[in-house]
Amino acid sequence: MTVIVAGHLGVDPDQRDDYLAGCRSVVELARATAGCIDFSITADLIDPGRIMVFEHWESRAAVETFRGDGPRADQRAIVVSAAVSEYDVVDGRTLT
Numbered sequence: 001m002t003v004i005v006a007g008h009l010g011v012d013p014d015q016r017d018d019y020l021a022g023c024r025s026v027v028e029l030a031r032a033t034a035g036c037i038d039f040s041i042t043a044d045l046i047d048p049g050r051i052m053v054f055e056h057w058e059s060r061a062a063v064e065t066f067r068g069d070g071p072r073a074d075q076r077a078i079v080v081s082a083a084v085s086e087y088d089v090v091d092g093r094t095l096t
Contacts, residue, residue: 002037002092003063005055007084013048019078020051030055035062053084060088 011019023041030039037056044050057063063086 001059002089003055003057003060004087004089005053005057005063005084006087007053007082008044009051009053009079009084010049010081011051011078012080015078016043016048016051019075022075030066033062033066035059036066049080 020041020043027039027041030036035058037058038054039056040052040054042052042054044052055063057066
């Protein structure tokens with residue numbers, strides 16, 4: 001079973017670029033972590049105050065090992081809303 005974490009964060013549009021720049025090291029660390037299949041934190045193309053979150057992990061244990069204490073305090077302070085969920089995936093299919 002793999003785990004998908006997906007959703008979005010709301011931030012002040014004037015702080016979005018700074019927030020994303022601060023996430024670069026998090027993305028690099030996640031992608032280098034055992035069990036990470038994919039990890040991205042990106043700007044929404046339409047809404048300037050929205051940041052998209054997508055994570056794909058080999059297992060719940062891999063997610064928990066990486067997650068630790070969660071985002072840094074300075075990152076949490078920028079987020080004004082969040083709608084992010086975890087999904088346990090038992091099967092998938094390629095759409096190509």
